[in-house]
Amino acid sequence: MVAIAFFMLPLVGLLVRSPWPDSWQELSDPQTLDAVRLSLFASLTSTAVAIVLGVPLAWLYARTSFPGRSLLRALTTLPMVLPPVVGGIALLLAFGRNGLLGAWLEAAFGISLPFTPAAVVMSETFVAMPLLVLTVESGLRSMDGRLEDAARTLGASRWTVFRRVTLPLVAPSVAAGAVLCWARALGEFGATITFAGNFPGQTQTMPLDIYIALQTNPGASFILSLAMLAISIVVLIGLGRRWLRPT
Amino acid sequence: MSLTVDLGLRLGLLDLAAAFELEANQSLAIVGPNGAGKTTLLRALAGLEPIASGHIELDGQVLNDAAAGVHVLPEHRPVGVVFQDYLLFPHMSVLDNIAFGPRCRGLATRAARQSAWAWLERLGLAAHAEERPGRLSGGQQQKVALARALAGGPRLLLLDEPTAALDASARASVRRELMEHLGNFAGMRILITHDPLEAVTMSDRLVVLEGGRIVQAGSGEEVTQRPRSDYVADLIGVNLLRGLGTDDGIVLDGGGQLFAGRAERGPIFVVIHPRAVALYRLRPEGTPRNVWPGRVTAVDLHAERVRVRVEGSPPIVAEITPESVRALDLGAGGEVWVSVKASEISTYPR
Numbered sequence: 001m002v003a004i005a006f007f008m009l010p011l012v013g014l015l016v017r018s019p020w021p022d023s024w025q026e027l028s029d030p031q032t033l034d035a036v037r038l039s040l041f042a043s044l045t046s047t048a049v050a051i052v053l054g055v056p057l058a059w060l061y062a063r064t065s066f067p068g069r070s071l072l073r074a075l076t077t078l079p080m081v082l083p084p085v086v087g088g089i090a091l092l093l094a095f096g097r098n099g100l101l102g103a104w105l106e107a108a109f110g111i112s113l114p115f116t117p118a119a120v121v122m123s124e125t126f127v128a129m130p131l132l133v134l135t136v137e138s139g140l141r142s143m144d145g146r147l148e149d150a151a152r153t154l155g156a157s158r159w160t161v162f163r164r165v166t167l168p169l170v171a172p173s174v175a176a177g178a179v180l181c182w183a184r185a186l187g188e189f190g191a192t193i194t195f196a197g198n199f200p201g202q203t204q205t206m207p208l209d210i211y212i213a214l215q216t217n218p219g220a221s222f223i224l225s226l227a228m229l230a231i232s233i234v235v236l237i238g239l240g241r242r243w244l245r246p247t
Numbered sequence: 248m249s250l251t252v253d254l255g256l257r258l259g260l261l262d263l264a265a266a267f268e269l270e271a272n273q274s275l276a277i278v279g280p281n282g283a284g285k286t287t288l289l290r291a292l293a294g295l296e297p298i299a300s301g302h303i304e305l306d307g308q309v310l311n312d313a314a315a316g317v318h319v320l321p322e323h324r325p326v327g328v329v330f331q332d333y334l335l336f337p338h339m340s341v342l343d344n345i346a347f348g349p350r351c352r353g354l355a356t357r358a359a360r361q362s363a364w365a366w367l368e369r370l371g372l373a374a375h376a377e378e379r380p381g382r383l384s385g386g387q388q389q390k391v392a393l394a395r396a397l398a399g400g401p402r403l404l405l406l407d408e409p410t411a412a413l414d415a416s417a418r419a420s421v422r423r424e425l426m427e428h429l430g431n432f433a434g435m436r437i438l439i440t441h442d443p444l445e446a447v448t449m450s451d452r453l454v455v456l457e458g459g460r461i462v463q464a465g466s467g468e469e470v471t472q473r474p475r476s477d478y479v480a481d482l483i484g485v486n487l488l489r490g491l492g493t494d495d496g497i498v499l500d501g502g503g504q505l506f507a508g509r510a511e512r513g514p515i516f517v518v519i520h521p522r523a524v525a526l527y528r529l530r531p532e533g534t535p536r537n538v539w540p541g542r543v544t545a546v547d548l549h550a551e552r553v554r555v556r557v558e559g560s561p562p563i564v565a566e567i568t569p570e571s572v573r574a575l576d577l578g579a580g581g582e583v584w585v586s587v588k589a590s591e592i593s594t595y596p597r
Contacts, residue, residue, distance in 0.1 A: 149295050150334040152321035155351035155399055164347070168338045 011229070018226055019219040026220040027227065034201045035209035036227075042117065042205060043185040046124035047132075050181050054132040055174060059162070061133070062140035080130040087126055088194025095122065095195075119196035120203050124185035131184055132177035139173025140166070183235050187228070250403060250435055254301035254311065258287055263459040266301070269452075274436035276446035276467075279456035280478050285439045286331070288456065289405050292437065293328050294321035305403055322351065327401030331408045333392035335380035341391050342367065342376040348399030366394040370428070385413045386421045393428060402434040408441060418442075422449070443482040447471065455479055473595050475516065484554075486524070486563050488517040492594065503560035506536045507592040514597040521554060521566035523591035527584040528575050537587040543580040546572065553577075557585055 019026075026032060061073050079087050095102040095113045105111045113119050147169065151161040167174075189207040196203040198212065206228060213221035253266040263284040269275050277285050290296040292303060294310065297318055303311040305326075310319045327348075335344050345363035350356060367373045370390045372383075380388055389409060396404060409425060410418045426449060429436065440446050446453055447467035455463040455476055463475040474480040480487035490499040492515045496506040505517065525531075531538060541559025548554075553572050555565045563585060572578065 144334070146330065147334050147336060149290075149293075149321070150328070150330055151336070151347070151351075152295065153293050153324075153326060153328045154348035154395065155322045156347070157322055157351075160351060165336060 014222065014225055014229060018222040022219055023223045023226075026217075026223045029220070031200050031204075032209060032220070032224065035204050035206045035224075038117065038120065038201075038204065039186060039206040042120040042124055043182050043188075046121045046128060046185045047178050047182040049121065049125050050129040050132045050185075051174065051178055054129050054177070054181075055136055055167075058133045058136035058140060059166070062137045063145070077130040077134060079127050080134075084123075084127050084188065084190030084192075085194050088123060088191035088196075091119075091123060091126060091191065091195040095119075114195060115197040115199065115203060117196075117203060120192055120205060123191035123195045124188045127188050127191050128181040128184035132174075132181040135177030135180060136170060136173050139170040139177075143169050179235055179238065183232065186231065249306065251302070251304040252292065254288075254291055254298040254303060254313075256287070256291060256296065256299045258296065261287060261459050263287055263291075265454075265456065265459075265461050267454055267461065267464060269435050269437070271435065272433065273452065274438065274450040275452050275454060276438045276440055276450035277454050277456055278440055278443065278446050278479070278482070283456045284459040285456055286407055289328070289407055289437070289439055292403070292405060293326050294319060294324050325400070325402040327396035327399060327404045329389070329392045329396045329404070329406045329409055332412050333380075333388045335388060335391055335395070337379060337381055339379075340377045341372065341380055341383065344380060344391060345394045345398050348395060352399050362398060363394075366398055370394055384417075386417050386424075389413070389421060390424070390428070393425065397432060404429075404432060404434055404436045406436065406438045408439055410445065411441065425449075443471070443479075473516070474518065475597075480518070484521065484566075486517075486519040486521060488519070488561050489597065490515060490517055497592075497594065499561050501561055503539060505561075505587070505592060506589045507594055508590045510592075510594045511596050515594045516597055518593050518595075519563065519587055519591065521564045522552075523587055524563055524565035524567075525586045526555060526557070526565050526567060526571070526575060526577070527586065528582075530584050531586050536589055537585075537592070539585050540582060541585050542582055543577055546577055546580075557583060559585060563587075 057076065061069065092099060092114060094100050095105070097103065097106060097112060097114065102113060105113065113122065143166070147165055148161050151165045156164065187207055188205070189211070192203070192205060193208055198204050198208050204212075206224060210221045210224045210228070213224060249271060250269040252268070255264040257263070261282070261284050265284075265288055267275070277288065279285050287296060291298050291311075298311050298313050300313045301311070302309065302313065305324075309317055310324055311317060336347065339347065342360060342363050345366050346356075346359040349359040349362050354362070364373070364376065367376050372387060372390060375383060375387065380391060383391065410422055413421055422445060436450070438446070438450055451466070453465060453467050453470045454461055455470065455478065457476055457478055463470055463479065470479060471483050474483065474485065474487055477487055488499055488501070490497040490505070492510045492512045496504050497510055497515065497517060498504055499517070507517070539559055541557035541562070543555055544558045545556040546553060548569070549566075551569070552566045553569055555567060555572070555577055557563050557565060565585065575583070577583070
């Protein structure tokens with residue numbers, strides 16, 4: 001009972017104390033709209049990047065063995081447990097103006113990543129991709145690898161096997177991983193504010209906007225929080241069909 | 248058209264070393280206990296397992312040559328496999344499962360599906376073409392697996408325990424149909440099985456694999472008449488003993504002595520059919536020379552006969568009628584006398 005109340009009361013508070021009459025006005029504020037637009041763009045882009053990069057990585061972890069595999073696996077899932085602010089600082093040290101790669105990028109191409117929308121995408125990908133990798137990896141592990149063998153004996157190359165057998169069979173895991181990854185990216189705060197900053201219209205995502213609004217215009221932050229709550233509920237329902245239902 | 252295999256490989260606890268040859272149109276059955284390396288051997292032939300030494304050659308084409316570092320990838324071998332639990336692709340229709348091979352081997356989608364259709368019609372499964380394989384019965388799935396393996400036109404077909412996943416009632420009819428469809432297949436076949444009947448009826452030659460080694464090879468008749476391993480002896484249900492033939496009878500390795508009507512000298516195998524073994528509660532009077540005491544350790548009913556295991560020197564299995572079991576009150580176990588006529592004991596060199 002205590003646990004339920006602990007979870008439910010904050011949600012009720014959010015619903016009850018929000019200035020509903022002002023909601024439309026708050027939501028249509030240009031700065032808010034920019035934040036919503038940027039949040040959707042950055043979270044979807046980072047999810048796409050995570051799928052493109054993460055699925056092959058998950059395949060590598062699930063289907064091959066090489067020296068140092070478990071260490072590498074641990075390191076690439078580290079961002080999941082790392083405080084996001086630390087992740088942001090790490091990104092800054094790697095891709096910042098004076099960072100390991102950042103300094104070279106700036107010198108060679110004049111590219112400066114920090115405090116740009118690209119940095120938002122990078123922060124979100126960094127923090128959220130491990131969720132997708134782990135989900136897809138466990139999906140691959142629970143799939144019968146001998147189906148891939150069977151496909152090989154039928155004349156399919158490794159790539160054809162991946163495309164026509166492996167991928168369709170782990171598609172549910174990829175979808176679940178992508179949703180988790182997207183939700184995590186949407187809510188990302190710490191790494192983003194550290195590596196990408198908080199410039200309205202440039203790098204200010206919804207969570208940043210909510211946090212800033214809380215200090216100046218609490219009503220607006222409540223409404224924005226409600227909007228994010230609605231998004232989360234939609235995701236939960238979408239997932240719940242196949243995933244979160246107790247068995 | 249021939250297959251030459253001479254390979255060695257290690258996988259976990261298994262140390263596999265096997266050599267055999269197969270002529271065009273011939274079929275070979277590999278029998279052996281679990282863990283003997285049968286499936287690993289099959290996977291090596293399919294290219295799914297690398298070999299550490301030796302070579303595999305099919306119709307003059309080198310598939311493996313460990314010394315030269317040659318390993319032809321599975322997708323480039325003219326080898327079809329029917330896996331033990333079929334491994335049909337659950338996300339494709341039955342038709343697409345069969346069309347998968349031809350498509351991968353370069354046929355256009357349309358042509359591949361047409362050839363798959365022809366297979367389904369031949370197998371009487373055309374009505375199920377668009378269904379997922381999970382909806383088919385075990386026997387139907389097996390036919391689809393066979394069609395899928397053959398649709399690519401392999402020259403060597405490997406079957407891993409094709410009827411093991413079926414229940415006993417379906418097995419005989421599925422085996423008969425399998426033989427029918429295999430009759431049209433012109434290539435070589437290798438069949439892995441636990442079932443001695445399957446081994447003898449579905450293949451020209453038998454190889455017995457135990458602990459990664461071939462312990463016996465020959466025709467079905469040779470292998471079953473003169474078993475050279477406990478595994479085969481158990482499969483066909485005879486007592487197999489090892490001993491030394493001397494002028495004073497056979498001295499058994501495990502202790503005990505037997506007299507055969509006609510026995511070779513030197514190390515020999517001794518085969519005694521369980522039906523030739525008689526049991527008594529009291530020491531029998533009269534002529535039989537092979538009489539020894541023992542203790543009943545197990546009594547199993549097999550169809551109309553009862554198999555009684557007797558621990559003694561040597562240990563032996565007797566097959567007697569249920570009436571005798573009652574008359575001797577063997578259900579209670581206890582001490583018995585075993586007797587075997589000398590003329591019922593056959594021997595051959597080890």
